[in-house]
Amino acid sequence: xxxxxxxIHELLVDYADALRDGCIPAFLKSLTREEAERIASSWEFWDxxxxxxxxxxxxxxxxxxxxxxxxxxxxVDAEIASRSKKSKASPHGKxxxxxxxxxxRENRT
Amino acid sequence: xxxxxRNALKGLTNPDAERRRRSMEPFVRSTFGMFIKYxxxxxxxxxxxxxxxxxxxxxxxxxxERLRNITSEKQLLKTVYxxxxxxxxxxxxxxxxxxxxxxxxxxxxLIAPEIGTLEMVSRSELQDILAQALGKLKARxxxxxxLWMQGASNRAIANELNTTVGAVKMLEYRTILKLRKxxxxxxxxx
Numbered sequence: 001x002x003x004x005x006x007x008i009h010e011l012l013v014d015y016a017d018a019l020r021d022g023c024i025p026a027f028l029k030s031l032t033r034e035e036a037e038r039i040a041s042s043w044e045f046w047d048x049x050x051x052x053x054x055x056x057x058x059x060x061x062x063x064x065x066x067x068x069x070x071x072x073x074x075x076v077d078a079e080i081a082s083r084s085k086k087s088k089a090s091p092h093g094k095x096x097x098x099x100x101x102x103x104x105r106e107n108r109t
Numbered sequence: 110x111x112x113x114x115r116n117a118l119k120g121l122t123n124p125d126a127e128r129r130r131r132s133m134e135p136f137v138r139s140t141f142g143m144f145i146k147y148x149x150x151x152x153x154x155x156x157x158x159x160x161x162x163x164x165x166x167x168x169x170x171x172x173x174e175r176l177r178n179i180t181s182e183k184q185l186l187k188t189v190y191x192x193x194x195x196x197x198x199x200x201x202x203x204x205x206x207x208x209x210x211x212x213x214x215x216x217x218x219l220i221a222p223e224i225g226t227l228e229m230v231s232r233s234e235l236q237d238i239l240a241q242a243l244g245k246l247k248a249r250x251x252x253x254x255x256l257w258m259q260g261a262s263n264r265a266i267a268n269e270l271n272t273t274v275g276a277v278k279m280l281e282y283r284t285i286l287k288l289r290k291x292x293x294x295x296x297x298x299x
Contacts, residue, residue, distance in 0.1 A: 008282075009278055009279050009281075009282035009283075010275075010278050010282075012281075012282050012285065013263065013278040013281050013282055015219075016257070016281070016285070017262075017263070018153075019150075019151075019153045020153055020257075020260070021153065022152065022153040022154030022155075022157070023153075023154075024152065024153065024154075024202075024220070025202065028202065028209055028211060028216070028219075029208065029209065031209065031210050031211055032210060033210045035210070036209070036210035036211040036212070036215065039211070039215060039219075040211075040212060040214075040215045044286060046218065047286070047289050048282070048285045048286055048289060049219065049222070050222070050225050050227065050228065050289070051285045051288050051289045051292070052285065053150040053151065053228065054150070054227060054228065054235065054239070055239075055254070055257070055258060055285075056149070056150050056153055057146065057147070057149060057150035057232070057235070058232070058235055058236055058239055058258070059257075059258035059259075059260075060149065060153065060258075060260075061145075061146035061147075061149040061150065061232075069137065069138060069141050072137065072141065072159060072162075072163070073133075073134050073137050073138070075159075075163050076133060076137055076163055076166045076167060077130070077133065077134075079163055079164070079166075079167040080130055080133065080166075080167050080170050083167055083170075083171060084126065084130075
């Protein structure tokens with residue numbers, strides 16, 4: 001991905017490689033302004049990305065399945081608990097802030 | 110759709126948040142494999158897939174309205190991708206967005222694109238379709254794609270095919286476009 005001013009076929013292959021290797025951010029950062037414009041204007045590139053994703057899905061997605069679903073469920077539950085706590089806490093927090101600022105204003109006057 | 114998933118979906122769309130939380134476990138158990146495999150297409154990275162999926166499930170718990178009236182796994186996957194996964198996928202790359210030369214729209218299309226018909230075909234069916242299409246390619250084209258799907262680098266593929274890395278990239282590009290043409294029957298409805 002170090003080449004500058006890559007042609008569209010090189011860009012697509014680099015995108016597909018980055019997708020396969022799980023390093024899309026590196027590919028995105030490697031794009032120069034000219035390459036970005038080239039991608040934006042090439043319908044062939046956009047057509048081919050769908051096939052790249054499918055090849056990636058068929059070829060590699062099986063390896064992505066994490067063996068411990070229970071551990072993942074506990075992560076999801078913790079996230080839900082945290083959001084639930086936030087949603088319960090936020091109206092009180094806002095009220096408290098409002099009263100504090102009102103108290104401040106009163107002190108100033 | 111199996112009974113367990115149907116019941117979990119019923120619980121998930123309940124107005125009571127605690128009941129939704131209890132239904133999350135069977136829902137995750139029934140859908141985790143399907144969702145992570147799908148998400149992997151877009152990220153290619155297990156760690157990020159799990160992080161995104163964690164937020165997706167929490168979003169579903171928070172706003173489950175879209176999952177009402179789901180009747181099949183295919184419909185579930187499509188709905189979850191369109192209304193939950195896409196937003197999260199965009200967020201993954203939002204933080205690096207400022208330093209990129211790619212426009213917002215191009216980035217959006219690359220990271221969380223509109224859904225293609227082919228992308229909604231079940232995995233086993235997709236494997237069959239792809240195997241058929243690969244069978245119609247020339248031996249050299251097929252070998253290049255097969256090696257790529259085994260995880261070989263372009264250098265390794267070039268060595269195997271006795272050619273240069275540049276020629277391999279061109280071969281892969283043309284082959285992908287050829288595959289796209291072969292699979293056009295299944296492609297975007299528009």
